[in-house]
Amino acid sequence: SQKIEQNSEALNIQEGKTATLTCNYTNYSPAYLQWYRQDPGRGPVFLLLIRENEKEKRKERLKVTFDTTLKQSLFHITASQPADSATYLCALASGSARQLTFGSGTQLTVLP
Amino acid sequence: GAGVSQSPSNKVTEKGKDVELRCDPISGHTALYWYRQSLGQGLEFLIYFQGNSAPDKSGLPSDRFSAERTGGSVSTLTIQRTQQEDSAVYLCASSLSRGQGNQPQHFGDGTRLSIL
Numbered sequence: 702s703q704k705i706e707q708n709s710e711a712l713n714i715q716e717g718k719t720a721t722l723t724c725n726y727t728n729y730s731p732a733y734l735q736w737y738r739q740d741p742g743r744g745p746v747f748l749l750l751i752r753e754n755e756k757e758k759r760k761e762r763l764k765v766t767f768d769t770t771l772k773q774s775l776f777h778i779t780a781s782q783p784a785d786s787a788t789y790l791c792a793l794a795s796g797s798a799r800q801l802t803f804g805s806g807t808q809l810t811v812l813p
Numbered sequence: 814g815a816g817v818s819q820s821p822s823n824k825v826t827e828k829g830k831d832v833e834l835r836c837d838p839i840s841g842h843t844a845l846y847w848y849r850q851s852l853g854q855g856l857e858f859l860i861y862f863q864g865n866s867a868p869d870k871s872g873l874p875s876d877r878f879s880a881e882r883t884g885g886s887v888s889t890l891t892i893q894r895t896q897q898e899d900s901a902v903y904l905c906a907s908s909l910s911r912g913q914g915n916q917p918q919h920f921g922d923g924t925r926l927s928i929l
Binding site for chain 1: 817846848853854855856858861869872904906914915917918919920921922923
């Protein structure tokens with residue numbers, strides 16, 4: 702069956718460190734992978750999109766990698782700040798499915 | 814408006830009642846999506862619209878759920894004869910076009926539905 706798995710445990714890191722979040726998938730062949738941020742009581746906010754033929758994408762302090770062999774995406778936040786504390790969702794777009802399928806998210810807390 | 818607007822933000826109703834949730838997408842966005850998010854869970858796809866058409870209704874949980882979109886803009890999600898398991902946050906998103914998942918989706922803040 703198809704499955705998207707994100708870090709099941711909440712992630713706590715110290716301010717200034719790099720946070721690394723994992724998104725693993727099985728039985729998908731995604732053409733695109735997206736990352737979103739969700740704050741409590743709010744809707745998700747789009748952060749980054751990476752295509753299957755791209756290995757890495759950067760935006761300011763954010764970096765996403767996409768390894769279609771390992772079936773994994775890593776999401777990095779460098780020089781993390783308490784304001785980065787939120788739940789981060791990965792979402793896959795498979796060409797045949799025609800809609801985004803979301804993981805359950807990883808809750809990140811950056812400690813001051 | 815600047816973003817996706819959903820109303821009401823909160824809805825509490827008794828089991829068996831019908832509810833109607835509204836979504837006002839970003840102007841010019843042709844694609845509109847409805848999702849459901851239960852506590853601590855990911856987003857569950859319900860339905861999407863391209864213009865006023867809903868090519869994919871596969872995610873609707875039961876025939877008690879229906880949705881429509883008029884004028885390529887506002888959409889309503891209706892749940893008839895609500896059950897307690899319908900309690901969740903219902904999120905709406907829009908995107909510039911449908912694409913193949915290469916379009917960012919812009920979300921509203923959702924309607925928190927509680928069935929007593």
